[in-house]
Amino acid sequence: MTNSSPRYADPDENPYVEAPPTDFDPVDELSEGAAETQAELLRAAIREHDHRYYVEADPIIDDETYDRLFTRLQRLESAFGLSTENSPTGRVGGEPLAELATVEHVAPMLSIDNGVDADAVRDFDERVRSGLAGAGFDPDERRYVCEPKFDGLSVEVVYEDGEYVRAATRGDGRVGDDVTEQVRTIRSVPGRLRGDPPDLLAVRGEAYMPRDAFAAYNEELIERGEEPFANPRNAAAGTLRQLDPEVVAERPLEVFFFDVLAWEPDTDDRAVSRPATHRDELDAFDAFGLRRNGAVELVDDVEAAIDYRDRILEERDGLNYEIDGVVIKLNDRAACEALGSTSRAPRWAFAYKFPPRTATTTIRDVTVQVGRTGRLTPVAELDPVDVGGVTVSRATLHNPAEIEALGVNVGDRVRIYRAGDVIPYVPEVVEKRSDGTYGFPEECPVCGAPVERDGPLAFCSGGLGCPAQLDRAIEHWARRDALDVEGMGPERVADLRERGLVESLPELYDLTVEDLSDLDGWGETSARNLIEELESTKRPSLGAFLAGLGIPDVGATTARALAREFGDLDRLLDADEAELRAVDDVGPEVAGSIREFLATPENRAAIEGLRERGIEPESGDVGSNDDEAADALAGLTFVFTGSLSTTRRVAEDVVEGHGGSATGSVSGNTDYLVVGENPGRSKRDDAEANDVPVIDEDEFAEVLADRGVTWPPVED
Known part of the structure; x- marks a missing residue:
C-alpha cells in the first residue's frame, strides 16, 4: 500500500480536472508513450469528476465536457490496448454472464433486531447497558450513531490494495450472489x-434507485410498452441480478456505504489502523471516496436517538x-465486540x-392458495x-379464522396494511x-381433496399427491x-x-439427459449437469x-436434531409421538x-419411492444410539470455511x-477452523486473532x- 493524494487528481498537476481542454490531437498521431500518459491523466480526472458528482454532489464540469473526456479515454484504450480492470470505462458494462455465481x-x-415503538428501543438500550456493565465498560459512557435505514438491496463490496475486486448480494448472510460486474x-x-486505505477493506452498502430516477426510468419503460417496476426497491434488486452488465449500466443505481x-x-510501519468508533469509520469512508449518507448523527443517549428517528420520519417524504x-448503533467498536x-x-x-403505511380499498374477489405444506x-x-409508494392489488387474509374474525367478504371496503417486505394484509373492515x-372452501381448490382444519388454519389433506404441494415440495x-440441487x-x-x-x-430421479436435452432452453450440457447434481444427492445425510x-415445523436445525436422536430413517419412521417429543x-x-x-399415505409413498430409486440417507455417521460414538466430539467446536470434499x-x-458443535464464526471458544478450497479471509484472520488452530481437511x-469418527462419511 502506498501513500497517495486525498484526491484522485490534483488540478495543479492534471489538466483535465478544472476547465479541461477537449480539443484533442488525433489518436493516430500519438506515440504509445504519449497515449499511455494521457490515458492515466484522464482516468484520474474522470475518477475525480465521478466523485465530485456522485459522492459530493458538487460537479465542477458540465455533462458535455465529461462525455468528451470519457470518449477520449475509450478511444485511447481501444487504439493502444490500454484498458485496465478498474478503468472508469468499465462502467459501461462488459460481456453478459451465463449465470450468477455464489461467493462466501x-x-x-x-x-x-427491530421494533416499531419507543419502548422497544429503550429495552434495547437497557440490554446494552447491562451487557456493557457485565463486560467491564462504563455504561454511562455509551453513545449511539443514528443513521437512516435504507430500503434497497444490501451488498458487500471488497477492495484489495485500494482496488475494487468484488461485490456480492447479502444472500443468506454467509453466501451471496456474485454481482461484481454489475x-x-x-x-x-x-x-x-x-487516500491511504488498508490492504483489505470490505464494506457493506445499500444499492438503491433514487426516487426521481425511478420515476423517470418507469416512464421510459411505459413508453417502450414494457412493465414498470412496482417500487424502487424492486427496481434495485431486479437490476443487480441482471446477467448483462450493460443493462445495469443503463439503469440509475446508487449506493450508500454504512x-x-x-x-x-498493512504490516509495515505505515499501517492503517481501523478507527476505534463507528463514527470515525464513516469519516474514513469520506477519505477513501466511499459515498455515505449525510444524515448520520452521533447522540449521547437513547432518548436523543428516539428524537432523531422522529425527525427523520417527518423528513421522510422529502x-x-x-x-x-433508522438504525441505532453503539459507537465504540471495542464495546460492540464485547x-x-x-x-x-x-x-x-x-x-x-x-x-x-396503510390505505383503504375494496375486495373484488378471494382466491385460495395452496402452500408447500398443504396450508390454504x-x-x-x-x-x-397505493400503499406507501407501492401499488397493492392483493393482500393476505391469513386463514379461515381470520376471515371469520373480520367478518369480511367480497365487496367490503377494507384497510390494507403494509410494512417493508411484509406481505400486505387486511387488519379491518372499514365499510x-x-x-x-x-x-371458505371445503375441498382443495387444486386437487379436490378434503380440507382439514387445525385450529385457525386449513390444510389440504392430499399431501404430496396434491400438484400444488408437489411443485413446492420439489423446490424445497x-x-x-x-x-442442494444446483439448477x-x-x-x-x-x-x-x-x-x-x-x-x-x-420421479425427479427418473429423468435422463435425453429427457431434458431436447427441451427448449436446456441443451445437453445443462441437462447433463442437472442429472449429475441429482446423482450426487443419492447419499445425503439423514438431516x-x-x-x-x-x-411442517421441521427446518434444518430440527432435522439435524432428529438425525442425531434416531440415526436411522427406519427408526424415525416407526417412532411414536412420545419418542419424537424426547x-x-x-x-x-x-x-x-x-x-x-410420516403417516400420510401419499407422503409415505414418496419416501419409499425415493428409496426405491437409490436415495438412501446416511445412517450411523450422523446421530447414533451408541453413547460413546454420540459423544466422541463432545466439548469440541468446529468452524468451516471454503469447499470440502463433501458439502x-x-x-x-x-x-x-x-x-460436537459446528458454528458459523470463529471466537475464543472455537477449537478448530477447518479450511477447504477457496476459503474466506475473515475466518482465518479471526482464527489468528484468537489463537485457534487452522487445519485442512x-x-x-x-x-x-483419533476419536473413532470416520471422515469422509462411509457410504453403505
Missing part, C-alpha cells in the same frame, strides 16, 4: 479508493431515497422502524391502491358492503439447506411439471434428507406434525451427530479418526 462473504452480513457499473462505487465488514491493515426506519452477536443479529444495533391461504383480490362472511427438496429453481421445476416429466418427487422432505426442540405440536406427515452441511452434521479427518 469475508464476514457474516447479519440482520438487525456493481462495477455503478458510478458512486469507486473502482479505486482515495458499515465495515473487514479491515486488514428524501430522494426510500427508508423504512457485546458480540447472536447467530442472526448484533447485540449492539437496533432498527427503529417507521409505522407501516386466502388472498384478497383488491382494487389496486361493510356485503351480506355475511366469505365461505432442491434448496441449499436441504439436498433446480422454481422456473426449472415449473418447466418440468408443465411438460409432464415429473409427477411425483421420486438433509429430512429437511428436504418439507415436514428430541431437543421437538414439542408436542411439532411431534404431532412429524407423526402426521459443509454434511461436515456440520457429522460434528453435531457426535456431540486431511488434518480434520485425523482429529476425527
Whole structure:
C-alpha cells in the first residue's frame, strides 16, 4: 500500500480536472508513450469528476465536457490496448454472464433486531447497558450513531490494495450472489479508493434507485410498452441480478456505504489502523471516496436517538431515497465486540422502524392458495391502491379464522396494511358492503381433496399427491439447506411439471439427459449437469434428507436434531409421538406434525419411492444410539470455511451427530477452523486473532479418526 493524494487528481498537476481542454490531437498521431500518459491523466480526472458528482454532489464540469473526456479515454484504450480492470470505462458494462455465481462473504452480513415503538428501543438500550456493565465498560459512557435505514438491496463490496475486486448480494448472510460486474457499473462505487486505505477493506452498502430516477426510468419503460417496476426497491434488486452488465449500466443505481465488514491493515510501519468508533469509520469512508449518507448523527443517549428517528420520519417524504426506519448503533467498536452477536443479529444495533403505511380499498374477489405444506391461504383480490409508494392489488387474509374474525367478504371496503417486505394484509373492515362472511372452501381448490382444519388454519389433506404441494415440495427438496440441487429453481421445476416429466418427487430421479436435452432452453450440457447434481444427492445425510422432505415445523436445525436422536430413517419412521417429543426442540405440536406427515399415505409413498430409486440417507455417521460414538466430539467446536470434499452441511452434521458443535464464526471458544478450497479471509484472520488452530481437511479427518469418527462419511 502506498501513500497517495486525498484526491484522485490534483488540478495543479492534471489538466483535465478544472476547465479541461477537449480539443484533442488525433489518436493516430500519438506515440504509445504519449497515449499511455494521457490515458492515466484522464482516468484520474474522470475518477475525480465521478466523485465530485456522485459522492459530493458538487460537479465542477458540465455533462458535455465529461462525455468528451470519457470518449477520449475509450478511444485511447481501444487504439493502444490500454484498458485496465478498474478503468472508469468499465462502467459501461462488459460481456453478459451465463449465470450468477455464489461467493462466501469475508464476514457474516447479519440482520438487525427491530421494533416499531419507543419502548422497544429503550429495552434495547437497557440490554446494552447491562451487557456493557457485565463486560467491564462504563455504561454511562455509551453513545449511539443514528443513521437512516435504507430500503434497497444490501451488498458487500471488497477492495484489495485500494482496488475494487468484488461485490456480492447479502444472500443468506454467509453466501451471496456474485454481482461484481454489475456493481462495477455503478458510478458512486469507486473502482479505486482515495487516500491511504488498508490492504483489505470490505464494506457493506445499500444499492438503491433514487426516487426521481425511478420515476423517470418507469416512464421510459411505459413508453417502450414494457412493465414498470412496482417500487424502487424492486427496481434495485431486479437490476443487480441482471446477467448483462450493460443493462445495469443503463439503469440509475446508487449506493450508500454504512458499515465495515473487514479491515486488514498493512504490516509495515505505515499501517492503517481501523478507527476505534463507528463514527470515525464513516469519516474514513469520506477519505477513501466511499459515498455515505449525510444524515448520520452521533447522540449521547437513547432518548436523543428516539428524537432523531422522529425527525427523520417527518423528513421522510422529502428524501430522494426510500427508508423504512433508522438504525441505532453503539459507537465504540471495542464495546460492540464485547457485546458480540447472536447467530442472526448484533447485540449492539437496533432498527427503529417507521409505522407501516396503510390505505383503504375494496375486495373484488378471494382466491385460495395452496402452500408447500398443504396450508390454504386466502388472498384478497383488491382494487389496486397505493400503499406507501407501492401499488397493492392483493393482500393476505391469513386463514379461515381470520376471515371469520373480520367478518369480511367480497365487496367490503377494507384497510390494507403494509410494512417493508411484509406481505400486505387486511387488519379491518372499514365499510361493510356485503351480506355475511366469505365461505371458505371445503375441498382443495387444486386437487379436490378434503380440507382439514387445525385450529385457525386449513390444510389440504392430499399431501404430496396434491400438484400444488408437489411443485413446492420439489423446490424445497432442491434448496441449499436441504439436498442442494444446483439448477433446480422454481422456473426449472415449473418447466418440468408443465411438460409432464415429473409427477411425483421420486420421479425427479427418473429423468435422463435425453429427457431434458431436447427441451427448449436446456441443451445437453445443462441437462447433463442437472442429472449429475441429482446423482450426487443419492447419499445425503439423514438431516438433509429430512429437511428436504418439507415436514411442517421441521427446518434444518430440527432435522439435524432428529438425525442425531434416531440415526436411522427406519427408526424415525416407526417412532411414536412420545419418542419424537424426547428430541431437543421437538414439542408436542411439532411431534404431532412429524407423526402426521410420516403417516400420510401419499407422503409415505414418496419416501419409499425415493428409496426405491437409490436415495438412501446416511445412517450411523450422523446421530447414533451408541453413547460413546454420540459423544466422541463432545466439548469440541468446529468452524468451516471454503469447499470440502463433501458439502459443509454434511461436515456440520457429522460434528453435531457426535456431540460436537459446528458454528458459523470463529471466537475464543472455537477449537478448530477447518479450511477447504477457496476459503474466506475473515475466518482465518479471526482464527489468528484468537489463537485457534487452522487445519485442512486431511488434518480434520485425523482429529476425527483419533476419536473413532470416520471422515469422509462411509457410504453403505
